[in-house]
Amino acid sequence: MHDQLRLTIDGVNVTVPQGSTVKDAIEATNQSVPTLCWHENLEPANACRACVVELKGSRVLVASCSRAAEDGMEIQTTTERVLNSRKLVAELLMSTSNADLAFDLQHLAEITGANPGRFSGGATWERPLQDDNSLYVRDMAKCILCYRCVQACGEDAQNTFAISVAGRGFEAHIDAGFGRELPESDCVYCGNCVAVCPTGALIGKTEWNLRQEGRWNEEGLTRTDTICSYCGVGCALTLHVLDNRIVKVTSPADHPVTHGMLCVKGRYGYEFAQVEGE
Amino acid sequence: MHTEQAAINVRVSALLEDLPKERSQLLPALWRVFEEYWLLEPEMIEAISNAMGVPYAEVYGVASFYALFDNPEGCRPIYVCTDVMCALRGSEDLLKSGQVGAKGTPVSIKGAPCLGYCDEAPALFDGKVTKTQVTQDALAQLIRGEKHA
């Protein structure tokens, strides 16, 4: 058993500790790995395949986000097969889903030279907006089925299991069961699904309203870190403030207590702070 | 609605009484309930969720994965294989004639992927048994038989 693993990434030697992934090893050479479904605090879903790389001896490409690094691995990250797969992933997702707020997907399309319209014209994920509660909106036409929300709702964070992937194949989708509305589901409105969503398919109601009105201004946001005062756990909060109003609350993904996850009070209980005059 | 749910809960928990209440028994549980009602509606998913201790959304996520549980009309399903080998032997016409003949009956005729009887095509699966070298007459008889059943 080695404590350290030695790999070559595009011909460059790199040493990483036991337990690292191939992605970790690639990043140790100062390269970045494109990802869509991967999230630092969730189990890899292996679903998007944007992070695939060529591993010597492997017939197919491997997902670097989840593949454990092994001593002696030889990895190629810029071969024609890798670039073709990454480009196709971007093109396929662009052909089904509204990528307006999917910044990682837009980035993938950009770096791979994808032609977003290449496979368009067929079936899409267009579906009606679900606006059934006062805290967040579900615009599943933007969904890329990364599984992050299901994991955050389930065993990786909240343990509520209010949503699951349902259906199969092209019809697979996120569902609380028979498409039912959230108030009828097991949802506890912790908003952790919203926090991990990479495409804006799940979005806070305040942000969504402001975007609808054309008043959302990313550059104008200020962010202030504080500690949640609702209970004694000590969750770190980042208050996103626009025009002197709190418009969103998140928690730093690297915070040792929260790992980016909050409860309904921490995430959505901010309105009282800005009730004026009473 | 409320009493209906209560009645279904009672019936479902009786159906599942002897099954170990483990996640790995979810598929057998879905089969038992499906074959009792020939459909899986929200009330049944709720009852299975309660009986097996599996969250509702997950029960639905699993049930909706499998094609044989997709029968929202609740009619007794007859699956006509429309894949390559059966289609070579006229199964697409068989399917159409069956769908016309089944209108207004408690039977629904659906297309199905390869049923694994390519050597005796065309084949159908009536939810319990597979029949082979099926003719339009034989299918019509099957539909009529179901009507009287």
Place this chain on the structure above:
Amino acid sequence: MPEVRRLLPESTCRSDPASPARFTERGWDRAMERALSMDPDEIIADVKASGIKGRGGAAFPTGVKWESVKKALGDMRYVVMNADESELGTFKDRALLQQDPLGALVGVLIAAHAVDAQKAYCYIRGEYRQAEGRLKDALGTLRQLGWVGPNGVDIEIRRGAGAYIAGEETALLNSIEGKRAEPRVKPPFPTNQGLWGRPTLIQNVETLANVAVLLAHDVNWFKEYGSSDTSGTKLIGLSGHVRRPGVYEVPFGYPLANLLNDSDLGGGVAGSQRLGAILIGGAAGTFLSSDEINDSVLDYASLARYGANIGSGALMVFDDTVDLRWVLRKLARFFSDESCGQCVPCRIGTRRVLELIEHGGLTTRQDDLRELSQAMRDASICGLGQTAPVALLSLLDRPDLIQG
């Protein structure tokens, strides 16, 4: 040469297929006694020496797999019989289970003894009710004879519910565990981390039946049939335009043309009586022209010269009037319907392939189809997405097979 009868019972076998009489008649008592008298490592050595390769499609050396499971660390081990036969054009496991269900189950018991498993599952597709009934009866017989039960290996039958993907080995494990039948990423392989993270041996029905006949005899007997590359016999499902469609058992190395034409096998091309092409291996198979068929024998290396594979043993025969573009549309529809939806290349790729084919893309969008196919082969999680474009590519590479 007449077809062989090893895995399938002799036609003179008249006993009820699931009965104790059949158990003796087929020599399974001998196989069980021999296996239990042997050290597990001796059994594994015999399985390795026999050269049995997995019959589900991947042709992985069976003995090597058993050794991996045996050596893997775990407080519990499982054996799973994969009877979720749903590959297009494939029906040999169904025939085997209906004609001789005890053989495969004896294979399960021998495997469990060899890898030290305490529990086994037989996962059978939901539409195979007659075969499931046979399997239940056979299991009852084994219980009655004392080979299965609380003191030995426990066997549970699980019924699928209409999902081709559940036949993928890791998807099958998820299905047994009560989850969505989505494939898992490999590694870890099931041999190390299968059911509930424990070492698990998954084998196709026909593979297990091979083990049963091997143990009922010996390695030398087993190797009397077959080629220098692959010993033993293979069940082939012949369908489409042949005079005598059905399941046939033939030795590896048997000429494909004879398989089609021998009077006691396919009996010749039916329909127009002129061979157009065959699709070998299932939905993810390869179209072969009649010249390629005449030049090939039933063996992995011979078929690999044409990019083809025995796969599940499906041999779909088309006369020269069949428009293979129509066949391709059917295959594309199949994969699009059966994709689990988990990974992008397969979930969206199978749908786009179908749409492109339906809209004339076979002629107008060949480059896009090839690039898409390459990404599906390279980047899909499991064998479904990886092999879904194989038949398409085989036809693009054989423009002569496409009419008009």
